[in-house]
Amino acid sequence: MITIEQIDSIAKEFEERLGGVTDASSLEALRVEFLGKKGKVTLFLRELGSIPPAERSEFGKRINDLKSRVEFQIAEYSSKLKPVSGKKSDVDWTLPGIQPAAGRLHPLTQMIQKILEIFTRMGFDVVDGREIETEFYNxxxxxxxxxHPSRDAFDTFYTRHGNLLRSQTSTVQIRIMEKHKPPLKIVAPGKVYRPDTVDASHSFMFHQIEGLLVDERTTFSDLKGTLAFFLRELFGANTRVRFRPHFFPFTEPSVxxxxxxxxxxxxxxxxCSRTGWIEVLGAGSVHPNVLTAVGISPKKYQGFAFGLGVERMTMLKYGIHDIRYFYENDVRFLNQF
Ligand SMILES: [Zn+2]
Incomplete structure (x- = not known):
């Protein structure tokens, strides 16, 4: 038969013994001595059955209190124990760590973010557009x-119901100008689609960034300054820029x-194909017909627009020779960015 005195004396013994513990192995020995299969506290619990029912709950409470106190103090003491000097640790802290395989942004996403960052610094707002459009907007x-040949089914993906996958991000210009009055200063990144046969420089889907500025005073030289600043930020301060006359239906003059x-x-x-120059984007003054189509008076407002290919910019900047690398999800390629 156990007595209350025995329980108290075991509790006292444990306190004294714990004070003498100096390392992890003697703490473990103490734990086994009290809480192990044949431990002093465990034996008390086993004998609980032989105690008369009237006193059982009082004894049970005391023994369980003792057990939790011993468990708690061992855990607490264990966390305070310092590693003994001179003893070889199981862990070699000088080994290199295991680096988890971290994901990263796709090179095209990185380039889009870089380009947008440059334009937002110049005060442009970033806007989004839809990828399925109507003939009106495209x-x-x-x-x-x-x-115009670009309307041909060989050059544009049409849906069964007469809509289309946008072939250019210029559609966003129209959607924005319909909803908002000038002054407007936006850049619109996104996917565009053209039924091109896939090869090293063509894909049926690629990314463009469209820019549009409309207000009462913007001139052609503002366009030149804006694009020169952009290209210098992206390709280096020594980058020179030149405009060549060109034709686009939605800008006049176009370059x-x-x-x-x-x-x-x-x-x-x-x-640069031995010319010293690289063609990078198309631009021009917004055509008066485009402003009229969205109800903005070309007599009062003017502006410029530009569009660039994200894949082309990325290929130029990093010397990538095949556009297909972007879409193959080959980590040997993607890991380099
Ligand atoms: Zn060159």
Whole structure:
């Protein structure tokens, strides 16, 4: 038969013994001595059955209190124990760590973010547009005549119900100008679709960034300054920019924008086809017909628009020779960015 005195004396013994523990192994020995299968506290619990029912609950409470106190103090003491000096640790802290495989942003996403960051610094707002559009937004409102070849089914994906997958991000210009009055200063990134045969430089889907500025005073030289600043931020401070006359239905006058080759600095190399210049984007003053189509008076307002290909910019910047690498999800390629 156990007595209350025995329980108290075991409790006292445990306290004294714990005070003498100096390392993890003697603490473990103490734990086994009190809480192990044949431990002193465990034996008390086993004998509980032989105690008369009237006193059982009082004894049970005391023994369980003792058990939890011993468990708690062992855990607490264990966390305070310092590793004994001179003893070899199981862990070699000098080994290199195990690096988890971290994901990262796709090179195209990184390039889009970089480009948008430059334009937002110049005060442009980033806006989103839809990928399924109507002929009105993709062509008509952009001053593209009914007989223009780009409207052909060979050049645009049409849906069964007469809508289409946008072939350019210029559609966003129209949607924004319909809803908001000038002054407007936006950039619109997104996917565009064209039924091109996939090869090293073509894909049926790629990314563009459209820019639009409309207000009462903006001139062609503002366009040149804006694009020169942008290209210098992206390709380096020594980048020179030139405009070549071109034709786009939705801008007048229109230009193709070249920058000096970042690889040879104008001397001529493989990157620039030995010309010293690289064609990077299209731009121009917003055509009066486009402003009229959205109810903005071309007599009062003017502005400029530009569009660039994200894949092309990324390929140029990093010397990538095949557009298909972007879409294959090959980590050997993606890991490099
Ligand atoms: Zn070059």
């Amino acid at each position: 062509f008509t409102a952009l001053n593209i005549p009914l007989d 193709e924008v070249d920058m000096s080759c970042f690889n040879c600095h104008g001397k001529g190399c493989n990157v």
